[in-house]
Amino acid sequence: MPDHRLAVFPGTFDPITLGHEDMLRRACALFDGVILAVAIAHHKKTLFTLDERLALARAALADLPQVQVLPFEGLVTEFAVAQGAQVMVRGLRSGSDFDYEFQLADMNRHLRPEVDTVFLTPDARWQSISSTLVREIATLGGKVQGLVSAAVLAPLLAKVGRQQ
Numbered sequence: 001m002p003d004h005r006l007a008v009f010p011g012t013f014d015p016i017t018l019g020h021e022d023m024l025r026r027a028c029a030l031f032d033g034v035i036l037a038v039a040i041a042h043h044k045k046t047l048f049t050l051d052e053r054l055a056l057a058r059a060a061l062a063d064l065p066q067v068q069v070l071p072f073e074g075l076v077t078e079f080a081v082a083q084g085a086q087v088m089v090r091g092l093r094s095g096s097d098f099d100y101e102f103q104l105a106d107m108n109r110h111l112r113p114e115v116d117t118v119f120l121t122p123d124a125r126w127q128s129i130s131s132t133l134v135r136e137i138a139t140l141g142g143k144v145q146g147l148v149s150a151a152v153l154a155p156l157l158a159k160v161g162r163q164q
Contacts, residue, residue: 005030007087007118010037010076014046015152016057017134019126023091024067026120033066035083040073047135047159059151077112088117093127135160 007027013020013036027034038053048056050071057069072079080088088108090101098119105117121127129147138144138160148156 004032005087006033006035006083006085007031007089008035008037008076008080008083008085009089010039010072010079012039012041012044012046012131013053013057014041014044014048014131015053015134015148015156016060017126017129017131017148017152018146019091019093019122019129020131021060021149022122022126023089023120024061024064026122027089027118028064028066030118031087031089033068034064034089035085036061036067036069037072037076037079038069039076040071042073048155052155052159056152056155060149062151075111077108077115080115081112086115088115090117090119092119092121093130 009024009027011020024034024036036057038050038057040050046053054069054071061067061069076088090105092098092101101119108115108117134144134147134156137147138156144156145153
């Protein structure tokens with residue numbers, strides 16, 4: 001068993017939400033280090049560029065010195081092994097998340113059995129938050145304060161053409 005337990009928390013983080021931050025803080029309590037792995041996401045049309053998503057995540061997580069924010073491309077299992085991580089952290093908000101995440105964990109285990117998957121659930125306050133909903137609410141003029149951190153709020157509103 002390694003002396004330093006390193007976990008990878010992968011996602012697109014477009015943008016990073018308070019739900020993501022909650023999951024990451026929970027992971028930090030369990031592991032010596034956590035890499036927030038921001039997917040390049042060629043298959044998705046993102047609101048923020050990769051560099052913007054990395055910068056927003058770094059700003060939102062500045063108080064967590066044990067967290068690294070890094071981009072990745074390709075199979076996250078290969079990224080995890082290349083970084084020396086032993087664990088993948090995935091969040092479960094609902095039963096439908098579990099069905100998808102269980103299949104993903106099984107496939108990741110097939111690809112890289114040495115990388116385990118740990119499922120965490122968010123605090124009830126953040127259970128319904130998703131980046132997709134946050135982007136839609138912001139775009140349609142709704143209130144996104146309380147869904148993203150202060151470091152993310154102004155850039156998000158500016159990106160969708162709104163002011164605070």
